[in-house]
Amino acid sequence: MTVTTPAEAPVGPVAAAPVLAASELAELLTALQSSGLRVEVPLAARAGGAGPADAGMLYVEGVQTTVPTTAAYVQDSPYALRGEDDGSWAVYRGDERLAGAALAPRPRYYDLTTADGIPYHQIALLHLDSVASTVLQTCAYWGNDDQCTFCGIGVTLAAGRTIAKKTPAMLAEVALAAKELDGAVDATLTTGSTATPDRGAMYVGRCGEAVKEASGLPVQVQFEPPADLDVIDRVADMGIDSVGIHVETFDPAVLARVAPGKARWGIEAYFGAWERAVRAFGAGQVSTYVILGMGEDEKTTVDGCKRAIDMGVYPFIVPLRPVPGSLMQDLLPPPKEAVEAVYRQVVPYLAQKGMSAAGVAAGCARCQACSGMGAFERSDGGMREGRPSLPLVLDRH
């Protein structure tokens, strides 16, 4: 199906003038991602998938963010989303109004279907301003001893909320609609790992190529380190803008426990893949998830992040968000103090090395909604460890 509706899309609600200092907002976002936000209204949320799920999507003081809203522990959160007399929304702690908020609207393209009758929202979701999809909703590690304990890739599939395999043509069609109807600014494509030596990189690359060709959006694709690193160059040759190759944790003992399949390649395999990827995509266009709250050693984590940064890799640090239905569903996110402690060591180092989310073309590290890092980059937290070695760019455009 071809979408011909002219571009008139909202790019998301914009809050009134900020009432919080940048550093206070960064701390609040970090707290919300650790404690969750009690809501009395349904928020657009994901309940599964290969990335952070249980993600209520909203704007806090105009900053796009995702926070836990549905897990059981959220009922104990001191933070609540409440309606204001004028019809707007705000985040409260007790009776104290902390920040203005706006809800992400339901994307218009969710009402469309392909010519074959597949709803667009089963092909790709809109994560605030990024159209995102798990192109292969199956993984060689799922359902066996290698399964990553934090992952929910099979949960969404089992619930019938998505289809197992999205084709490049489907994704191109939906990404164009997401751009034209809902103002998507980039595409984030991930995949379950395959048993082939490329681990699925070539397929997700081909999907990204089709999306870019049809929509013109910058594209990030995510995959495991391929056995043959030449695959990374072939993905770059497809015109992909950014890549995510996700180590998840720098603590080898934790990786072995939470992601035995990925641990088999060893953490050094990630550094090897990143080195090749930085050469192919450029410094700052390669990123890795670093999940906090799985029992990792803080110093090992910070040292690993700094080593990655030295190579030109953006460590996208997020608190664990236990996915309902995953093997970690009964855990809690880490306390905000632990998360903030890592942000405050890594973000200034990023700044000193001349990297920021603003320089990332596409994907999770560009979006930043699942982390407080971007907010800390824009606050004095980005400067705290020594001199401000570069002007932090506030606007990515």
Ligand code: SF4
């Ligand atoms: S490699 Fe791990 S995180 Fe990625 S899809 Fe497979 S089980 Fe999930």
